[in-house]
Amino acid sequence: xxxxxxxxxxxxxxxxxxxxxxxxxxxxxxxxxxxxxxxxxxxxxxxxxxxxxxxxxxxxxxxxxxxxxxxxxxxxxxxxxxxxxxxxxxxxxxxxxxxxxxxxxxxxxxxxxxxxxxxxxxxxxxxxxxxxxxxxxxxxxxxxxxxxxxxxxxxxxxxxxxxxxxxxxxxxxxxxxxxxxxxxxxxxxxxxxxxxxxxxxxxxxxxxxxxxxxxxxxx
Amino acid sequence: xxxxxxxxxxxxxxxxxxxxxxxxxxxxxxxxxxxxxxxxxxxxxxxxxxxxxxxxxxxxxxxxxxxxxxxxxxxxxxxxxxxxxxxxxxxxxxxxxxxxxxxxxxxxxxxxxxxxxxxxxxxxxxxxxxxxxxxxxxxxxxxxxxxxxxxxxxxxxxxxxxxxxxxxxxxxxxxxxxxxxxxxxxxxxxxxxxxxxxxxxxxxxxxxxxxxxxxxxxxxxxxxxxxxxxxxxxxxxxxxxxxxxxxxxxxxxxxxxxxxxxxxxxxxxxxxxxxxxxxxxxxxxxxxxxxxxxxxxxxxxxxxxxxxxxxxxxxxxxxxxxxxxxxxxxxxxxxxxxxxxxxxxxxxxxxxxxxxxxxxxxxxxxxxxxxxxxxxxxxxxxxxxxxxxxxxxxxxxxxxxxxxxxxxxxxxxxxxxxxxxxxxxxxxxxxxxxxxxxxxxxxxxxxxxxxxxxxxxxxxxxxxxxxxxxxxxxxxxxxxxxxxxxxxxxxxxxxxxxxxxxxxxxxxxxxxxxxxxxxxxxxxxxxxxxxxxxxxxxxxxxxxxxxxxxxxxxxxxxxxxxxxxxxxxxxxxxxxxxxxxxxxxxxxxxxxxxxxxxxxxxxxxxxxxxxxxxxxxxxxxxxxxxxxxxxxxxxxxxxxxxxxxxxxxxxxxxxxxxxxxxxxxxxxxxxxxxxxxxxxxxxxxxxxxxxxxxxxxxxxxxxxxxxxxxxxxxxxxxxxxxxxxxxxxxxxxxxxxx
Numbered sequence: 001x002x003x004x005x006x007x008x009x010x011x012x013x014x015x016x017x018x019x020x021x022x023x024x025x026x027x028x029x030x031x032x033x034x035x036x037x038x039x040x041x042x043x044x045x046x047x048x049x050x051x052x053x054x055x056x057x058x059x060x061x062x063x064x065x066x067x068x069x070x071x072x073x074x075x076x077x078x079x080x081x082x083x084x085x086x087x088x089x090x091x092x093x094x095x096x097x098x099x100x101x102x103x104x105x106x107x108x109x110x111x112x113x114x115x116x117x118x119x120x121x122x123x124x125x126x127x128x129x130x131x132x133x134x135x136x137x138x139x140x141x142x143x144x145x146x147x148x149x150x151x152x153x154x155x156x157x158x159x160x161x162x163x164x165x166x167x168x169x170x171x172x173x174x175x176x177x178x179x180x181x182x183x184x185x186x187x188x189x190x191x192x193x194x195x196x197x198x199x200x201x202x203x204x205x206x207x208x209x210x211x212x213x214x215x216x217x218x219x
Numbered sequence: 220x221x222x223x224x225x226x227x228x229x230x231x232x233x234x235x236x237x238x239x240x241x242x243x244x245x246x247x248x249x250x251x252x253x254x255x256x257x258x259x260x261x262x263x264x265x266x267x268x269x270x271x272x273x274x275x276x277x278x279x280x281x282x283x284x285x286x287x288x289x290x291x292x293x294x295x296x297x298x299x300x301x302x303x304x305x306x307x308x309x310x311x312x313x314x315x316x317x318x319x320x321x322x323x324x325x326x327x328x329x330x331x332x333x334x335x336x337x338x339x340x341x342x343x344x345x346x347x348x349x350x351x352x353x354x355x356x357x358x359x360x361x362x363x364x365x366x367x368x369x370x371x372x373x374x375x376x377x378x379x380x381x382x383x384x385x386x387x388x389x390x391x392x393x394x395x396x397x398x399x400x401x402x403x404x405x406x407x408x409x410x411x412x413x414x415x416x417x418x419x420x421x422x423x424x425x426x427x428x429x430x431x432x433x434x435x436x437x438x439x440x441x442x443x444x445x446x447x448x449x450x451x452x453x454x455x456x457x458x459x460x461x462x463x464x465x466x467x468x469x470x471x472x473x474x475x476x477x478x479x480x481x482x483x484x485x486x487x488x489x490x491x492x493x494x495x496x497x498x499x500x501x502x503x504x505x506x507x508x509x510x511x512x513x514x515x516x517x518x519x520x521x522x523x524x525x526x527x528x529x530x531x532x533x534x535x536x537x538x539x540x541x542x543x544x545x546x547x548x549x550x551x552x553x554x555x556x557x558x559x560x561x562x563x564x565x566x567x568x569x570x571x572x573x574x575x576x577x578x579x580x581x582x583x584x585x586x587x588x589x590x591x592x593x594x595x596x597x598x599x600x601x602x603x604x605x606x607x608x609x610x611x612x613x614x615x616x617x618x619x620x621x622x623x624x625x626x627x628x629x630x631x632x633x634x635x636x637x638x639x640x641x642x643x644x645x646x647x648x649x650x651x652x653x654x655x656x657x658x659x660x661x662x663x664x665x666x667x668x669x670x671x672x673x674x675x676x677x678x679x680x681x682x683x684x685x686x687x688x689x690x691x692x693x694x695x696x697x698x699x700x701x702x703x704x705x706x707x708x709x710x711x712x713x714x715x716x717x718x719x720x721x722x723x724x725x726x727x728x729x730x731x732x733x734x735x736x737x738x739x740x741x742x743x744x745x746x747x748x749x750x751x752x753x754x755x756x757x758x759x760x761x762x763x764x765x766x767x768x769x770x771x772x773x774x775x776x777x778x779x780x781x782x783x784x785x786x787x788x789x790x791x792x793x794x795x796x797x798x799x800x801x802x803x804x805x806x807x808x809x810x811x812x813x814x815x816x817x818x819x820x821x822x823x824x825x826x827x828x829x830x831x832x833x834x835x836x837x838x839x840x841x842x843x844x845x846x847x848x849x850x851x852x853x854x855x856x857x858x859x860x861x862x863x864x865x866x867x868x869x870x871x872x873x874x875x876x877x878x879x880x881x882x883x884x885x886x887x888x889x890x891x892x893x894x895x896x897x898x899x900x901x902x903x904x905x906x907x908x909x910x911x912x913x914x915x916x917x918x919x920x921x922x923x924x925x926x927x928x929x930x931x932x933x934x935x936x937x938x939x940x941x942x943x944x945x946x947x948x949x950x951x952x953x954x955x956x957x
Contacts, residue, residue, distance in 0.1 A: 080350060089290065089348065096288035097281020099477070101427045102510045106883035109427060137281035146276060154275035157847045160855060161692030162278030163427040163477030169279055191891035195883060197425050197478050198692055199855030201894045 064130055068095060069139030079127050084110045086126035087136065097137035097166040101195075108194030111167040112136050118174045120193075137166035140173050149173045152211035153204075160198035167194050172208045180216050184209065227251065234909065236810050242621050249806040254747040257807060257908045260842050264772075265705040269847040272697045273711065274475065274690065283475040286447040287507055289433045295324055295345040297431075297496050297506030298352035299489065300359050301516065302334035302341050305368035305577040305876025306381070309334070309341065309361060317344065317358035322351040325499045326359070327492065333366075335383065335550055336579045337877035338515025343492040345504050368577040368876045372524050372547050375576045383550065383575040390572050393546070394557060397568035405539035405566040409530030413602045417527065417595035418939040419922075420868030421547065422520040423513075424584055425888060428477020430517045431507030432490045434458070434497040441468045442497075446490070447507075449479040450728025451687045452669075455721050457486040461494030471721040473689050480859075481583035482518045484728055489516075514881035518582035519869060521546050521553030523591035524574070527599050529564070535609045535617040537562060537600075542569040546588075551580025554588035560596040561661050562618045577876055583730060586662060586915035590860060590922050597658035597923030598938060601930060605644065611927070612637060612657060624659055626904055627815040627837040631657060634835045634898055635817040645934030650825045653832065656927025657817045660919030664840070664912035665810030666736030668803040671724035672745040674703055676753055677796040680786035682707065684745070685717040688726035688738055693914060694848030695734060699742050701845065706746035707753075708771035709785060724800075732912025735844060736808035739910045745801025752797045757788045809909030813902075814838040816857065816920035819895075822933040824951055827944030829865055829929060831895035834921060839905035840913040846901060849913065853899035856917030862889040864925040868941050 058079035066073050068087070075090045084103075087095040098121050101109035105123040112121045113135035121129075141147035146154065149172050159165040168191060175182060175190040182190070187208040196204065228251040236245045260267055277283040302309075314326045325345040334341070342359055346352035367381035374380055375389045383389050406412060428447050432454075436442035444458045454471035462469065476483070486494070493506035508517055524547060530539040537559070546553030552573040559567050604614035612632055616625050632638070640655040641647050647654075672686040684703045690696045700714040707713075717723060727737045754766035757776060761769060764778030776788040789796075819832040834857045843849045866887035870879045880886045899917075922940065930936050935950040 078348070078350060081348075085349065088288070089296075094288070094290050095281075096284070096290075099285075099427070100287065100507075101429075102883045104510070104882060104884065107427070137279075141280060143276050143280055143282060146279065150276070150279040153279045154271050157271060157275075157851045159272075159275065159278050159692070160848075160851055161427070161478045162274070162283055162475060163285065165278050166281045188891045188894070195427070195888050195890060197427050197480075197859075197888065198851075199858030199889075200851065201858065201889075201891050202854055202897045203851060204891070205894075 058127060062127060064126055066126065066129055066134060067132070068134045069136060075126070077126050079125065081126050082122050083112070083124040083126045083129045083134070084121035087121065095136050095138060099163055099166060101163065108171060109164050109167040111170045111194065113170060113174055116174065116177065118171050137170050140169065147173060148211040148215040149176065149207065152207035152214065156203045156207040156210060158200050158203040158207035160200055164194060164196040168196070168204055172211070175208070176212055176215060181212055182208070232806060234806065234809060242623060242811065247805050249804060253804055253806060254744065257743070257842050260903070260906065260908060263705060265701040265711060267843050267846060270697055270701055270711060270845045272694050272848060273700055274696050278475070285428055285475045285477055286431065286433060286445045286473065287428050287477065289445045289505065291433065291435055291503040294433070294503040294505055295347060295496070295500055296349040296352045297493050297504050298344050298349065298356045299340045299492065299508070299512055300342045300344070300356040301512065302339045302363070303337055303877065304334065304363055304365050305337045305370055306366040307334050307363035308332060308366060310364050311360065311362035312342070313360040314342065316360065317355040320351060320355050320358060322347040323355045324502070325496050326355065327495050327499065329488070329492070336577050338579055340488055340492065340516060343496060343506065345496040345500055370576045370578055370871045370876045371873050372522070372545060372574050372576065374873065375574055383577055389575045391575070392570065392572050393552065394569065394571035396557060397566070399568045401566045402539050402541050402568040406530045409538050410533045411603065411606045412528065412530045413599060413606055414528040415599060415602065415938055417523070417525045417598055419523045419591045419594060419863070420940060421522045421578070421581065422584065422863050422867050423869065423886060424478070424480040424482040424518065425886070426478035426480060426482060426513070429508040429510065429513040430483060430487055430489055431505070432486065432493050433503060433505040434493045435503045436462055436497045437503065438501045441470070443470045443472065446471055446473050446486070447476045447483060448473050449483045449689060449691055449730060450485070451689050451719055451721050452725055453485045453728050458490065458494055461486070461491045462498050473719045476689065476691055479691055479729070480585045481587065481730065484730060510883070511881045514886065515878055516579055518579065520584035521548035521551070521555070521581035523547060523555050523595070525558070525595040527558060527595060529599055529603055531603050531607055533607060535607065535614045536565070537603070537618045538565045540564040540567040544569060544571045545574040546571065547574055547576065548581035549576050549578030551582065553581050556588045556592035558592060558596055560592045561659055562596060562600065563620050578871065585859065585918045589660060589662065589915070589919045590863065593658060593660050593919045594922040594926060594940065597920070598926050598936070601656065601927040602936060615657070615659065619659065621813065623813045623839065624815060627813055627902060628657065630900065630902070631815045631817040631835050631837045634900065635819055635833060637817065640931065644931055651821050651823055652932045653819060653821045654928050654931025654933065655817060655819045656924045656931050657815060658920040658923025658927065659813070659815045660916060662732060662812055662916035662919065663810050664732040664736060664812050664916060666733050666740060666803065666808040667727055669725055669727035670738045670741035670803055672741040672801040673724055673798055674745045674749040674801065675796055675798040676749060676789060676792065678789055678792050678794065680789040682709065682714045683717060684714060684742060685723050686726050686738065686741070687720050687723035688718050688734065689729060690718060691729055693734065693852065694845050695738065697848065698735065698739060698844040702739060702742045703746045703749070706743070706750050706771070708773055708775065710774070732915045735912045736910050737803060739844060740804040740807035741801045743801070743807055744804050745799050748799035748801060749797065752799050753788070753792065756793065756797060757783070757791045760791050807909060809841050809907050809911045812838065812840050812911055812913055812916045814916045814920055816924040818921060818924040818928045820925060820928040820932055822929055822947065824933050827947035829942060829947070831861060831893060831925070833896045833898070834861070835898040835900065836917060836921065837900045837902050838913055838917050839902035841905060841907040841909040841911040843901050844910060849901060850899040852914050853917045854897050857897060857921045858889050860918050860921030861893070861925065863940060864922050865941050865943070
C-alpha cells in the first residue's frame with residue numbers, strides 16, 4: 001500500500017506513521033521556497049517512488065540501522081519518529097549537535113547532511129533516512145581539528161548563544177563543498193533557511209567567505 | 220561564633236554617571252584599601268582587544284551541552300496542554316483515556332480553574348517519549364464555559380469592554396508627571412506643533428532554545444535542575460519549593476543556554492510542572508516548551524500605544540510635550556519609558572497607563588520599555604524637525620543636553636553619509652527611493668554586589684576562576700578568563716573558568732545588562748588578591764621582593780633582575796596552591812551609556828517593500844572588556860530592532876482571542892536575505908575606566924532610525940510598527956488621493 005493521503009481519516013488513527021509525515025508535509029509547504037530547496041526534492045522522490053520499502057505500513061517500534069558520521073548505529077523507534085528526535089532522544093550515546101527549535105522546518109537549527117545535501121532533520125522520518133549517509137555537525141570536525149568553517153566561525157565571532165550555530169556550520173560546510181568560492185549573495189542564499197535570533201548574520205557571512213578563502217588558499 | 224569583620228575604612232571618589240541620558244559626576248564610597256583600578260582603557264594586554272570566545276569551539280562542533288541536550292537514564296518527557304480560549308472556566312477534565320496510553324507515566328493539572336488567556340496551561344503529562352507525551356496531552360478531554368474576552372487595546376479601553384480581571388478597570392494609571400497647565404501655556408507660545416499616535420505590537424523573544432528544564436529527582440534528599448536560564452541562582456528556591464525540598468538540596472546548573480533576551484528568570488510555570496512531574500514519577504523529567512507553547516505562554520515584549528503632542532520654537536527648541544502612554548502588557552503591567560525619553564523639553568506632562576487585555580503577561584525583554592518609547596519620541600522629533608525645516612541631526616542636538624550624543628551623532632552621520640542624503644523626503648527619482656534616518660537611546664548597565672568569585676592557582680601553574688554566573692552567549696566566560704589572565708600576566712588559554720552552577724560563588728541574574736558590571740569587578744578583585752597572594756608566597760625566591768612590586772607579565776614573574784617563568788614560580792606555592800576570594804567593587808563599574816543609530820533604507824514605492832541598506836550604531840560603554848563580542852552584541856541589537864521595525868509582531872484574532880502566528884513560518888524573524896551592511900562602532904571617546912553593560916542599550920535606537928529612514932526615503936510617516944508593505948502602499952495611496 002502506498003502512503004495514501006486521501007483515503008483514510010487520519011484523525012481516527014493517531015499512530016499512523018503517515019499522519020506524522022502528512023503534518024510534516026504541511027510544514028514544508030508552509031515554509032516556502034527556502035525549505036523546498038532543502039527537502040521537497042527528497043520528499044517528492046519518495047512520493048513517486050514505487051519501491052516496496054516505501055509502501056510498507058509500519059507500526060509499534062521498528063529497528064533501524066542508521067549510518068551517522070560514518071558509523072553504523074542501531075536504534076529502535078516508532079516509525080513516526082523524526083530523524084532529529086531519533087538522533088537526540090533514542091541513539092545512545094545521543095547526537096545533540098542538531099538542535100530542536102521549531103520542529104516544523106522553518107529555522108534550520110536541525111540541519112544535517114543526507115548524502116551530502118543539507119536537510120532539516122525535523123522533517124525527515126528516521127525510517128526514511130535508512131541507507132543514507134547522515135552527517136551532523138559532529139561529523140564535520142572535532143574540538144581537536146575544527147573544519148575550515150568551524151574555525152572561521154570562532155575567529156569571526158559568528159556565534160553568540162550558539163543554538164543556531166550547528167545548523168549554520170552544516171549549511172555553509174555543504175555550500176563550500178559544492179561551491180568553493182561563493183559570493184556574498186550566494187552565502188546569503190545558502191543561509192536563507194537558517195534563523196539566528198542573537199543576530200550573528202553579518203559575521204556568519206564573514207566567516208563563510210573567510211573559510212572559503214582559507215580552504216582554497218585564495219587571497 | 221565567628222566575630223564580625225570590623226567595618227572597612229572608606230574613601231570617597233568621584234565618577235561619571237549617566238542618569239536619564241545626561242552625564243554628571245557623582246561621588247561614591249569605596250574601601251580605602253581597594254586595589255588598583257582598571258587603568259587607562261588603551262593600556263590593556265587582553266581586555267579591550269578582540270578575543271575569540273573561549274566556548275566557541277564547543278559551540279561550532281556541537282559539543283556544547285545545552286539544557287535541551289540533557290538526557291538522563293530513565294528520563295521522561297513532559298508536555299503541556301493549553302487552554303485554547305482567551306477567557307474560560309474549566310468545567311470538565313477527564314484524563315482517563317490519556318492515562319491509558321502506553322508510556323504515559325503521570326498527568327497533573329495546574330491549580331487554575333479559570334483561564335484568562337489563550338495558551339494558559341491546564342495540565343502536563345510525563346511520558347517515555349515526547350511523541351507519546353504529545354498524544355496524551357491531546358487525549359485529555361476538557362470542556363469549558365467560555366467567558367467574554369478582549370484582546371485589542373482599542374476594544375479594551377471602551378467602558379463597556381469585558382473586564383480582564385473582575386471588578387477592576389482594564390485601564391490602570393501607573394505614572395503622572397509634570398504640570399499640565401504649564402504645558403498648555405507653553406503650547407500657546409510655540410511656532411509649530413505636531414500631534415500624533417504611535418503604536419508598537421507585542422514582540423516575541425523567540426529564544427531558539429525554548430523555555431524549560433530537566434529535573435533530576437528520583438526521590439531522596441537532593442535534586443539537580445538543568446535549566447535554560449539567565450539566572451543560575453533564580454532556580455534553586457522555587458524548584459525546591461515545588462519538590463518539597465530545602466533550598467540547599469537543589470543544585471541548579473546551566474552550562475550553555477540558547478537565548479533569553481529577558482525572558483528566562485526563575486523556573487516558570489513549566490519548571491513548576493516539571494518538578495511536580497518528577498516528584499510524582501520519581502524519575503528525571505525533561506519539559507521543554509514546544510515552539511507553539513513558547514509563543515503563547517513564555518512571555519513577550521509589551522506593545523505600546525502613545526499619543527504625543529509636542530511644540531517647538533522656530534530655532535528648534537522643544538518647549539512643550541504632552542504624552543498619554545498606554546503599556547499593552549496583556550495581563551501584566553507592561554513597560555514603557557516615560558516621555559520625552561532622553562530629550563529635554565522645557566515643559567512636559569505625561570500620563571502612563573497599563574491597558575490590560577486577555578493575553579499572557581508581557582515580561583522583560585531586552586531594554587524593557589525603551590525601544591517603544593524611543594521609537595515614538597524619535598519619530599516625533601523627526602516630524603518636528605521636518606515641520607520647521609531644520610536638519611534632523613541638528614534638531615536633535617539642540618534638544619539633547621548631554622554632549623556625548625552630539626559627538627556620537629556626528630560620528631554616525633559621517634559613517635552613513637548623512638550629508639549626501641537628499642534632504643527632501645521622497646525626493647529621489649524613480650520607484651526605488653533611498654533615505655536615511657537616525658535616533659538615540661540610553662540605558663543604565665551598572666552592576667550590583669552579588670558576585671562572589673574564587674581564583675585558585677595550583678602548583679602546576681593551572682589557574683581556575685570559579686563563580687556560579689551564567690553565559691548567555693554574551694561572552695561572560697571569555698572576559699572572566701581574560702581579566703584573571705591579564706592580571707597574572709598570562710594568556711587566556713592559561714586560565715580555566717567554572718561557571719553555571721548554584722553551588723559555586725553566588726552571582727546576579729543577567730537582567731538589565733548588569734552581568735558585566737557586577738561580575739567583572741569581583742573577578743578583578745579576586746585576580747588582584749590572587750596576584751598578591753602568589754607574590755607573597757614566591758617572594759623568598761625573588762630576593763624577598765615586596766609582593767606589590769613583583770611584576771606579572773608575559774608569562775613571567777619578575778622582581779628587579781630576577782625573573783621566573785610562571786610554572787617555575789608556581790612550583791614554589793604550597794601543596795594546596797593559593798586561593799583568593801573576590802568581592803564587588805563599585806569603583807570598577809559604572810552606570811549609564813549612550814548610543815545612536817543611523818539607518819539607510821530603500822523603499823520600493825510600487826510594491827511597498829523596504830530593503831534595509833546600511834545600519835550604523837555608535838555605542839559607548841566605558842571599558843570594553845572584549846571588542847569582538849561587544850561588536851557582536853551591537854550587531855545583535857540592531858538586528859533584533861530591524862525585525863521589530865519591519866517584520867515582527869504578534870497577530871491576534873479579536874474574536875477568537877488567540878494568536879494567529881505562533882511559529883516561525885508566520886512570525887517573521889529577520890533572516891540572511893534581509894541583512895543590510897552593518898557597522899557596529901565602539902565609541903572610544905568614552906574614557907571612563909569602568910565596566911558598563913551595553914547589551915540592552917544597543918537594541919534601542921534602531922527602530923526610530925529605520926522608521927525615520929522610511930520617511931526620508933518615500934515621504935510617508937508610518938507610525939505603527941511593523942512597517943509592512945501594505946501600510947506603505949495604503950499610506951502612499953491615501954496621501955496622493957487626499
